[in-house]
Amino acid sequence: MKEIQIHTLFGAALLSGIAGILLIGHGISIGIVFLWLPFLSAANSIRGMAMYGLGTGNASIGYWGTAVGATSAFVVSLSVSCRSTPLLYVAAVVAISLVIGLATGILADKVIRMRIPRIELNSAVIAMSTAMITAGSLLILGNDYGLYPFIYIIITLAVLHPYNASTGAGENQKRTLLLALVEACMTTLVIGIVAMLASRSSIPVSGDVAIVAASACGLVIAVVAWYRLVKSDIYEIRWTGYPPAEH
Amino acid sequence: MASTSLLLGTALAGFLAFLAGIFEDSESNAGSASNPNSQVQLAPQIGNRHRYFNKAISGEPPANALWATTAATIAYLLTAHFGGDAFAVLIASIIGAASSTLLLCAYGALSHISRIASMKNFEQALYWDSLLTPLPLDAAYGFLTALILTLLAFAAHGLLGNPFSVPLIALFFGITIGAIGSSTGDIYYGAERLYQCYIFGSGIPISVQGDIDVKGEYGYRNSVDTPYFTIRFGGLVTGLAFGMLIFLDAWSRLFTFAGVWTSVIVVSALVLVILIFIYLLEVYTRKRYGRYAED
Incomplete structure (x- = not known):
């Protein structure tokens, strides 16, 4: 089966992420669904790096990449003038995360000599994708600094987990990316619920309800599609039983 | 002279941290997380098909950081909204921990199914009961860990006067407890319990990796048996390590x-x-x- 290239997926994720942030910036919270593609793109790049024998390094790459991306978005969101103009905000987030992501990738390759093929490209892709997701989430959740750790860690797990969960000889890109979609929907669902609490109004804001509803629909569709693939890939599914005796 | 709230905070933090350590180690063992995870993953490749629950979420530190931070964030927002006396903090923490437990169940089930789907070549079947029996147990330990870490974060923020926000302290606690659980507690499960067919304390040379015990006291071993075994030593040692860390650290505010x-x-x-x-x-x-x- 032909795999989707990093460039193709990232190109789509970049356009989709920018559209998502601009929509959210103009008060249309449902634009968060456009952030699902950046989740896929980041998970794909983590897969690209971790495939080269980085079993336990998978989590570290997710940590690192999201740290770069989320930090870039947090830094940009500190500037009020930047935050109030969606176009400037998204441009600054993308530019800063590109520079820091590339720089860390080059340092890892040239100075630490990690010898992972295309580490610069993948590092930049993870940083930019997670930066866009963080920037979108920040616009939805508001400027409460108490929520930053939550935003960081929930995005980290959603992007590092799909490949980590699917690792094995029978892993394939399609199933890993579908799992990434499942987890992207799950993450935006939780962000929607937290946004309801963070809005501090007694009745949930309609935008937050829309996020939860759209994410829940997406989650159901993604789980069904993913489970269909699991059924075609798996050796056998049984309710109970003993493995065949080997020795 | 230290104030009453500092004394109370130090004692409470140490006690809560001790409990959190026990629950965290049991949670990770019920799901074969961290180091045992690789051993269980390798088993079918050398013919040891098993009935373990293999919850590959990530390393223990990021996973526990997520459970603790989600619980603490929800509790933090609820107390900010409805007021924050001791009783309100307790109720809010329970709601937060319950929400993060749902996330744990989702991640756990997705991981187990995905990993087994990638094991087709090695004829490892997915047995629903070997996922659905340990999952509630794992969720229960996960709930207790998240709840206690949230309470601990509130105690550190309120009673001990830690300047950081409650979710940030919970993130640090989650990462720390995960690191301690995977370095202290896991040895007992990943290197000993899974390798009872080898001499105790002999370590795991590369040549025997994946050659784990798949049979238990009766029938095939399952992941409910694991915490029952490890809580006697691994869990307590993890609790002791994390409890001492938090308790002795609190002395810096006491003296x-x-x-x-x-x-x-x-x-x-x-x-x-x-x-x-x-x-x-x-x-x-x-x-x-x-x-x-x-x-």
Whole structure:
């Protein structure tokens, strides 16, 4: 089966992420669904790096990449003038995360000599994708600094987990990316619920309800599609039983 | 003279941290997380098809950081909205921990199914009951861990006067407890329990990796048996390590009788004493038992 290239997926994720942030910036919270593609793109790049024998390094790459991306978005969101103009905000987030992501990738390759093929490209892709997701989430959740750790860690797990969960000889890109979609929907669902609490109004804001509803629909569709693939890939599914005796 | 809230905070933090350690280690063992995860993953490749629940979420530190931070964030927002006396904090923490437990169940089930789907070549089947039986147990331990870490974060913020926000303290606690659980507690499960067919304490040479025990006291081993076994030692040791860390760290806020620098001196002396004790213990152990003999 032909795999989707990093460039193709990232190109789509970049356009989709920018559209998502601009929509959210103009008060249309449902634009968060456009952030699902950046989740896929980041998970794909983590897969690209971790495939080269980085079993336990998978989590570290997710940590690192999201740290770069989320930090870039947090830094940009500190500037009020930047935050109030969606176009400037998204441009600054993308530019800063590109520079820091590339720089860390080059340092890892040239100075630490990690010898992972295309580490610069993948590092930049993870940083930019997670930066866009963080920037979108920040616009939805508001400027409460108490929520930053939550935003960081929930995005980290959603992007590092799909490949980590699917690792094995029978892993394939399609199933890993579908799992990434499942987890992207799950993450935006939780962000929607937290946004309801963070809005501090007694009745949930309609935008937050829309996020939860759209994410829940997406989650159901993604789980069904993913489970269909699991059924075609798996050796056998049984309710109970003993493995065949080997020795 | 230390104030009552500081004394109460130190005692409470140490106690809560001890409990959190026990629950965290049991949670990770019920789901074969962290190091045992690789061992269980390798097993079918050398013909040991199993009925373990293999919850590959990530390393223990990020996973626990997520459960604790989600619980603490929800509790933090609820208390900010409805007021934050002790009772409200408890109720809010329970709601937060319950929400993060749902996330844990989702991640756990997705991981187990995905990993087994990638094991087709090695004829490992997915047995629903070997996922659905340990999952509630894992969720229960996960709930208790998230709840106690959230309460601990509130205690550190409120009683001990930690300047950081509650979710950020919970993130630190989650990462720390995950690191301690995977370094202290996992040895007992990943290197000993799974390898009971080898001599105790012999470590896991590359040549035997994946050759785990798949059969238990009766029938095939399952992941409900694991915490039942590890809670007797691994869980308590993890609790002791995390509990001591939090308890002794709280001393830095307690001993300020002659200025702020007193606490720095007290804690530095404490670290020195611990280092000397560990050094002497290792020297004694090496003299007493010698090098590990090959066969």
